[in-house]
Structures are given as C-alpha cells and as structure tokens.
Amino acid sequence: MLPYEIFAYKMKWRPEAIIVDLHSDLKNDAVEWCKKKLKQWEWDMKEYTYVYSHTFFFLKEEDAESFRTVFRNWINKGK
Secondary structure: OOHHHHHHHHHHHHHHOEEEEEEHHHHHHHHHHHHHHOOHHHEEEEEEEEOOEEEEEEOOHHHHHHHHHHOHHHEOOOO
16 A cells, blocks of 8 residues: 555544553554554554553554553553
8 A cells, every 4th residue: 555545544444443542651662563563554643642642543453452452551541
C-alpha cells in the first residue's frame, strides 16, 4: 500500500477501532512493538489524548489484546 492508501484505509476503520490508552512513558516501546508485530495499516496512535496518555487504535481485537497483555501494567483504565 502507498502512504495515502494506508491513511485512507485507517480513516475508514478507525471510528470502530479497538482502543487502548497507554501511559505516555511507554510510547517508544509501544510504537516499536506495533511496528514489529503488526502491519502499518493495522494500528494507529494519537499522542497526548489525556494527561500522560497516548491512545492506540487497533483494527483487530486479537492485536489489541496482545498489546494489552504486553503493556498490562501501564494501560490507563480510567479517564
């Protein structure tokens, strides 16, 4: 996929995405995990959606669950 195709594809599924909020201290590790485990069009991230929090969006529930398992101690449960 070309970059503009990836962007357009993400914008289609993102409103129904599986959302995981992660503490901002783990941004680099989380992004690296996503890059290694997932295809570029299967995840997205928005920075500083809450205080000390970044929001990760996943196309598939199983990917979000794997992410939650790896970063379980740093997931923001309440907003």
